Amino acid sequence: MKEDELLETLKAILLEDDRLVDKHIRSELEKIRDELLDDEKFGSRMRIHRDADVAFLKENFAQFFGNDVTTAIKHQIKNSQDEVIEALYPIIGKLISRFIRSEFEKLREGIDQQMSEVVSTKKWKRKFRSWISGTKESDLLISEQHPPSIEEILIIQKDSGLLLGSYSRNETVDQDMIAGMLTAIKAFVEDAFQKDNQDLEEIDYSSYRLLIFNFHKYYLTISVSGIIDTAFREKLSNKTFDFAEKHMNKNIIEVNSDLVSEISEKLSQTYND
Amino acid sequence: MTEFLSKKVILAGPLAVGKTSLVQKFVYNKFSEKYISTIGVRIEKKVIDMDSHKLNLIIWDLAGESTQKKSPQSYFLGTNGIIYVVDISRPPTFLNIQAEIDYLKQKVPNAPIIVIGNKADLFKKEELEETVSIIPVKPDFVTSAKTGDLVNEMFEELASRILDLQTS
Ligand SMILES: Nc1nc2c(ncn2[C@@H]2O[C@H](COP(=O)(O)OP(=O)(O)O)[C@@H](O)[C@H]2O)c(=O)[nH]1
Numbered sequence: 001m002k003e004d005e006l007l008e009t010l011k012a013i014l015l016e017d018d019r020l021v022d023k024h025i026r027s028e029l030e031k032i033r034d035e036l037l038d039d040e041k042f043g044s045r046m047r048i049h050r051d052a053d054v055a056f057l058k059e060n061f062a063q064f065f066g067n068d069v070t071t072a073i074k075h076q077i078k079n080s081q082d083e084v085i086e087a088l089y090p091i092i093g094k095l096i097s098r099f100i101r102s103e104f105e106k107l108r109e110g111i112d113q114q115m116s117e118v119v120s121t122k123k124w125k126r127k128f129r130s131w132i133s134g135t136k137e138s139d140l141l142i143s144e145q146h147p148p149s150i151e152e153i154l155i156i157q158k159d160s161g162l163l164l165g166s167y168s169r170n171e172t173v174d175q176d177m178i179a180g181m182l183t184a185i186k187a188f189v190e191d192a193f194q195k196d197n198q199d200l201e202e203i204d205y206s207s208y209r210l211l212i213f214n215f216h217k218y219y220l221t222i223s224v225s226g227i228i229d230t231a232f233r234e235k236l237s238n239k240t241f242d243f244a245e246k247h248m249n250k251n252i253i254e255v256n257s258d259l260v261s262e263i264s265e266k267l268s269q270t271y272n273d
Numbered sequence: 274m275t276e277f278l279s280k281k282v283i284l285a286g287p288l289a290v291g292k293t294s295l296v297q298k299f300v301y302n303k304f305s306e307k308y309i310s311t312i313g314v315r316i317e318k319k320v321i322d323m324d325s326h327k328l329n330l331i332i333w334d335l336a337g338e339s340t341q342k343k344s345p346q347s348y349f350l351g352t353n354g355i356i357y358v359v360d361i362s363r364p365p366t367f368l369n370i371q372a373e374i375d376y377l378k379q380k381v382p383n384a385p386i387i388v389i390g391n392k393a394d395l396f397k398k399e400e401l402e403e404t405v406s407i408i409p410v411k412p413d414f415v416t417s418a419k420t421g422d423l424v425n426e427m428f429e430e431l432a433s434r435i436l437d438l439q440t441s
């Protein structure tokens with residue numbers, strides 16, 4: 001795979017906008033629906049040759065999505081996962097490879113889920129539920145057996161990647177280096193795909209999910225174990241925006257221990273409950 | 274008085290001049306003969322004891338070929354100091370040195386740049402001066418990552434230049 005293609009693929013994979021995909025799917029499905037529900041085109045055939053039509057639909061479903069982002073991504077997931085990881089592995093090492101692997105996972109899940117969601121809404125539910133077989137409903141069930149919990153928070157200066165403050169349940173790896181590493185990964189991903197207005201917002205690694213909150217001069221990463229539900233996510237962003245407003249509204253001139261311990265202190269006050 | 278200060282430093286220069294070896298010599302005090310080609314960037318950290326406080330150097334070991342093409346531009350942002358390395362045994366690594374340094378100066382206007390000629394161990398003492406004299410920009414240090422010669426000194430010099438710049 002050429003470098004350009006690789007980056008294109010990654011661009012699609014890492015930075016694609018969920019809503020865009022969703023919208024895309026919706027409108028594609030609208031189109032298909034309109035065509036299928038048009039009696040002149042399909043109606044009678046549908047009724048008469050229902051079984052054949054199911055097959056037709058199944059077969060052509062992908063075709064309708066032939067040029068669709070989702071299909072492209074799915075295809076890429078199947079065909080180039082290893083290649084991409086292989087090519088990228090030496091670039092930023094273990095962390096990004098894990099990150100990409102899990103991005104693939106997440107996307108695969110995301111797409112399956114979106115498809116199923118769209119498919120199962122409103123008229124679609126009625127018209128298609130019986131037609132589109134093979135939809136694994138179990139896939140849609142997000143397990144709730146692991147409640148989410150904050151493991152570590154890092155506040156990192158955007159440009160320099162210097163650590164401004166941290167909160168950690170159990171001190172692990174050197175946070176200064178992690179801060180730099182994350183900043184480099186972020187910069188690499190954002191730069192390579194040249195999406196100026198698109199910041200990387202989530203990284204998965206091992207059993208953690210790293211949520212990234214971008215602010216103007218700094219960003220905040222929260223690593224969470226367990227399964228993040230909407231309520232938790234919402235609570236977390238509210239807290240984070242509050243924190244930013246209250247404690248990060250200063251102009252940072254120098255990164256020194258006074259600053260770092262002050263911010264860290266505030267972090268643990270805010271998130272430790 | 275604050276206990277420590279954190280600073281971002283980048284290590285730049287062509288491929289295989291010894292950037293990674295220099296930082297690893299400095300950080301872990303070891304040297305590997307194995308060819309480690311770094312693509313992208315490797316983050317290392319070294320705490321230096323200065324007179325009044327500690328300096329927390331976060332070192333971005335950049336992959337070379339050319340500073341101007343390979344690395345994402347944002348790698349240069351927020352940089353407090355630069356070490357630019359060439360290989361004194363390979364003239365192609367320093368033919369372009371002036372342009373590269375000018376580029377870095379323009380990219381990172383307010384950071385001190387230290388120029389390093391590395392792999393001093395490949396020359397006899399008496400050859401060294403002549404060898405170094407053909408480098409278009411005079412190196413601040415002629416180091417060896419292999420023997421460790423002047424490696425600590427170059428990082429310490431950079432550290433104090435960063436602090437000087439800050440207090441001036
Ligand atoms: N003889 C000698 N070899 C060195 C020295 N520094 C690095 N090398 C070797 O040069 C090659 C490239 O080194 P590396 O640190 O990976 O260069 P980088 O691409 O600039 O990071 C490796 O084979 C090193 O073992 C040195 O001071 N002396």
Ligand SMILES: [Mg+2]
Pocket residue numbers: 292293294309310311334335336
């Ligand atoms: Mg290297």
